[in-house]
Amino acid sequence: MSRRAGRTFLLWLLAMLAGAAIAWNSRFTADMSFFLPAHPTPTQQVLVDQLKEGVVSRLLMVAIGGGEAEQRARLSRDLRARLAAMPAFLSVQNGESGSQDADREFLFRHRYQLSPAVNPAHFSEAGLRAAIGESIDLLASPAGMMLKPLLPRDPTGELITLLSQLNAGAQPNSRAGVWASRDGERAMLLIQTTALGSDTDGQEAAINAIRSEFTASAQAAGLADANLELSGPGLFAVNSRATIKDEVTRLSLISTIAIILVLFAVYRSFRLLALGLLPVVSGTLAGIVAVSLVHGTVFGITVGFGAALIGESVDYGIYYFIQSGRNGLASWKERFWPTVRLGVLTSVCGFGALLLAGFPGLAQLGLYALTGIAAAATVTRFVLPALTGDDVRIRDLTPLGRRVGQLLGTLHILRWPVLALALGAAGLLYQDRAALWNPELTALSPVTQADQERDMALRADIGAPDSRYLVVIQAPSREAALVAAEATGARLDRLVAQGSLAGYDSPARFLPSQAAQAARQASLPTAAELRPRLQAALVDSPLAANKLETFLSDVERARDLPPVERESLTGTSLGLAVDALLLQHAGGWSGLLPLRPGEQGIDAEEIRNALAGSGALFIDMKTEFDKLYNDYLAEAMQLSLGGVAAIVALLAFSLRSARRLAAVMLPLGLAVLIVIAGLHLLGERLHLLHLIGMLLIVAVGSNYALFFDRAADEHALAPETLASMLIANLTTAIGFGTLALSDVPVLNAVGVTVGPGAILALLLAATFVPRKAGA
């Protein structure tokens, strides 16, 4: 090795070491932020916050099966006791009686601060007569059975008012005293983790704790056939991460082994094999380093994409070895490198378009691939020659090239059939254009169908909230947020009264603003004031005023109760309910008011009108998600078109001939058409990543078309050039094709599109090469 070569190698090694150090210290993540918008609108920000930190993202649903109802109930109680003692869980609910005593006690003690019915008129003679008369009427009804013991202390029915707000949602079934599934065959628990939904490690630890405590509990009970089913956003996150981790390793391994086998079969030399892998290793590392430096974190899916990059970046080494083996280094630099460079640039254009994506996952894939390819090409051009010198002894591939040439040379007879096929494909796609695309963001989700179905079943069994409709308010302080929640609540109350809304939750329900509490307390009369009013109000009533002494003393005491604060709610499930609806963030406080749709569903326009001018924001999570995805899709469409336009512009500039440009672009366009129509026929619903795949067919496939175009200059492609193209095409197809084995939809879509697309691009380029240039 010459001194210059040594210096080059040393530089490369230093760069690699630095890159390895950065990669080693990079943060890798496999959570859903891959899919969340990089620059969210205020509405989308609510969506993102809910997904990352919202209560719904921290709920785990658990079903216990096996044994008899009584045995399941015992297991459920035991599991609840075990988990409730652990700091990893904020709340563990199983519906057992007694678990809500603390809530009721709190509501009863603070009923005059919490009840929205409390105002001066409520305690006037007429107000008392109406409220107490109502309570007595209620005694006549079976619903009044529970009220009877409370009547002497709460004749105006404040607790009933509060409880009717609390229990508005559907309650799960119950068997043997604990919650049960609809068919009664499983005991159900609803668990809220301390870890945020975005804390996948925390979710994993919580899920493992639930599983191991359940196993211990079932063993202690001697119940061998007891089983546990679990679902929730936390489990999705944990499973997705495991899938992605597993896939990254598996796909990279498959891709690497397959490509090494191909290369060794061609080179028959360990030295050339090792040298040939140099650009691959450099490209992969450079990609990770660039993403880590620019984005801060590297998504697992991005690394998984490396499997494809391996197949693409190995091509440059192949071109170099095979093409320079026969003609020498200087000749390669002069004759072939410009074509390779143009190919690299078209690929860079394709991937570069993705950099502008607001979909962070896409921007990362683009940056990763772009950097990787540029690095691999640079290493091929500047490091490999220094290391090999002129000594590229490669076995003679001319016979292979000749055979390939003969084969490709016969392809031109397929021109008309191919055109007819492409025309048919275009017709099919046009005809089915409405059914081509999958309009749901879940199309990209790595959550399996089975997991989704289990989640739906458990959710229906337990009646877990889905929080699809939210009203969100922003305020600088907690008190201001609560005041705003009360004002918004008053507007929503009108919709409830009209029947267009079944109800809503509000953080101010159990934690009213200090102002509202003070106003309520100020409207409470003293016992001395209240006594004559009560006597007057109850003159004709079956209830004698002298039986209500405890009511008088309770009202008197309530006047001086300290205000209810967040801390007062500690130890009740109401505290958690308030925390779920009142969030502090850097800019202040957000209040959430989840809406319960009435029987006719939600009329978004009506709710927006009711909220107009209040500053409160109505959000339909599902619509927002679909809108988010459609924004991504529209953006991907623009980026793909922009990428193709950039490639066309680059080629037009380099080739300086409309005819040559058309000859390069035609096979690529046909390849895209045929692949997409093929996927459609196989039943694939296209999504965003298929679209990106189409762009990559053009970006990657143009390399082959360019070699054929160059051949037009030289009137024939040398056999070894053909051989190198065949092998490079094979490795590219292997790299992208490996992604087709993935269960992660993002990777799978790119794989099934680009894998076949790359092969087709080569074949069609050969088919449509100008006749006299054929081998």
Added chain:
Amino acid sequence: MSKRLVAGLLLACFTLPALAAFDVGQLMADLARHKGGRAKFVEKKTISLLDKPIVSTGEMSYTAPDRLEKRTLTPKPEILLLDKDMLSIERDKQKLSINLANQPEALAFIDSIRGTLSGNRAALEKNYLLHLSGTQEKWVLTLLPSEQKIAALVQRIVVTGSRNQIRSIEYLQADGDRSLLSIEPIETR
């Protein structure tokens, strides 16, 4: 000889019930033949806390075997509907639904009236000891809870009636409060 004996035994079997005194089995058979109908009701609740009883009135209708609707008109409109194991109460635009399978005590309570209406002896005897007195024309069926959990709610239930028509149901609650439901059938053609 033996043939005549068998015939005699068969005859005895067929005629025996008619000869015996009016019993629970016969009442239940009568009640089970009742396929439903409409009635006016007056319910009088005597509650120790209140100086005078609360009276509510309305209409009820029954469709055998497990649908009962009780429509209170005074003092305050309310609809109570029992359909199989779903109990729903509608009042003041508010609707409350309870799945009775989740509430064994409430189910036992409801079964006392439903079991009587449909003549379902097995359902009644699951939770109550039955005692019948009077005649087919004017009978009194007393239900005493056999389960501690139900006895904690209700001491005794007394149902009176004539043939397959129930005329009154009286609940004596564990705390001494009482409620008397008087039923006046509405004749339908």
